[in-house]
Amino acid sequence: MEKQLENKHPLAIRWLHWINFPLLAMMIWSGLLIYWANAVYGFWLFGHELFHFFPPLFYETLGVAFRLAEGISLHFFFMWLFAINGIIYVLYTIFSGEWRAIVPVPRSFKRAILVTLHDMKIVKKLPPQGKYNDAQRIAYTSVILMGAGSLITGLAIYKPLQLAWLTSLMGGYEWARWLHFWLTIFFVLFFVVHVIQVILAGWSNFRSMITGYEIVDADKPGVEPAEVKA
Amino acid sequence: MSEDKEILLEKVRELEKTKKLHTDPTSDNTARILNEKRRFSAPLSEAEARKKMSGKSRRGFLVGAAAALTGIFGWRWMSDETKQSLVRRTFEFNEKVAQVFYRPSRLSPEFPPERISLPPRVNGFAGLSEGFDPASWTLSVGGLANRIDDLVLTLDQIKALPRTEMTTELKCVEGWSIIVNWAGVRFSDFAAVYLPQTIDGSVPDIINHPENLVPYVSMVTPDQAYYVGWDMPSILHPQTLLAYEINGQPLPLEHGAPLRLASPTKYGIKLIKRIGRIEFSADRPKDYWAEQGYDWYSGH
DSSP: OOEEEEEOSOHHHHHHHHHHHHHHHHHHHHHHHHHGGGOOOEEEETTEEEEESOOHHHHHHHTOTTOHHHHHHHHHHHHHHHHHHHHHHHHHHHHHSTHHHHOOOTTHHHHHHHHHHHHTTSOSOOOOOSSSOHHHHHHHHHHHHHHHHHHHHHHHHHOTTTTHHHHHHTTSHHHHHHHHHHHHHHHHHHHHHHHHHHHHHOHHHHHHHHHSEEEEETTOOTTOOOSOOO | OOHHHHHHHHHHHHHHHHHHHHHOGGGSOHHHHTTOOOOBOOOBOHHHHHHHHHHHHHHHHHHHHHHHHHHHHHHHHSOHHHHHHHHHHHHHHHHHHHHHHOOTTOOOOOOOGGGOOSSOOOOOOTTOOSSOOGGGOOEEEESBTTOSSOEEEOHHHHHTSOOEEEEEEEEOTTSOEEEEEEEEEEHHHHHHHSOBOBSSSOOOOTTTOGGGBOSEEEEEOTTSSOEEEEEHHHHTSTTOEEEEEETTEEOOGGGTTTOEEEOTTBOGGGSOSSOOEEEEESSOOOOTTGGGTOOSSOBO
């Protein structure tokens, strides 16, 4: 069968994506060192705390205790790099037109359910898609918005007086901290699902995020992709 | 054919076209709707494609591995001293950025009395050594304009200054916050009477020319075990008080009797209890928690 090389991920996207990985990791790690000093959140259901963030063993294993000053100093160093990298990424996707591959449309939500059902092997047919399916579009757009959310809630906690209007918008200082924390939990959940999906998608797909290219069948015209991948 | 009929036919054709668009499976495609572009090479044989790909692969992975190793070993090899100086310089950079955007007119929100957190959380005993007698307490003030030695003030002299009350949120660097009602003297009212020295020897004018004042204030407990440094703009903020009451009561010992700082402009670590001496200073004062690796500015 005839093959084609697809230039799947532009150089800038690859660098920004991979640079973001250690930066986000450092933000989460330093955030954890800070959170430890006032570890008040849990997962509650009907008045019962099902899970407290975090169990003592978790802190012990990672050696988190009594490192607040270190956490703050790392957080307020890496915040610049994380923010700048994220802003460049967003600007790049806008001006390069890459956003067309990433953002969802209203009907994406229905199609994302079909994709999920397909991934769970409940239905055979995959809705037509471009580079990414509609579930990916929603996930990737959400995680970018979450990044923006983390910056905004972070600013509201960082400068609650000079940016009092922003802090009020979050529902006050305590709610801003709560939002900032939960956004982080969702980053971790995104990461777990992302890694599982990358493993399931296989080597060729993973390699394309490093090299930029992927070998694809040549019979696929333009944006019309695999309708049935079985 | 009449013109009316032709218009009608045209409408029917349009309707059919949209209907067709909706039944066409390829139209139900986000990529197509958004006009996504993809970049494909010319068709290649499988062998050619593999050959081309392996060249790109080698380069991509080598560059990636080099970048990852540089990052990991760069961070690992960096000495603790270098890291500490890097984060301290970042704190100072962040402080400069904060001061560019700082406006003294911006105020922290105030809260109704029912939102006050009772009892107010007690935290931090550094500088509150045993055997202290609040009744014999006096406040020393140094670095005043036209004066070399310290001025010594009693609590009554401080209480004689205009009284200000506020109910604001106290934020601890640990991450918790409480709402507290404070009463005391605005530091700016205090400094308007006990004038700080200026950098150029000019007559101090804290309202119109605060930039001429010496840029720092140092505050120390009577036992000198706890000490904080403040920048002049934050200490002159209208919500920074020399407080003598908490939630309608005179300050108890654990909250810093007889006089402490209260302000929503900085974390609690900066709100020194039991102030023994205040000094207006041209040099950046030492700070108890900054010495432990916390942000000297810690400003909100």
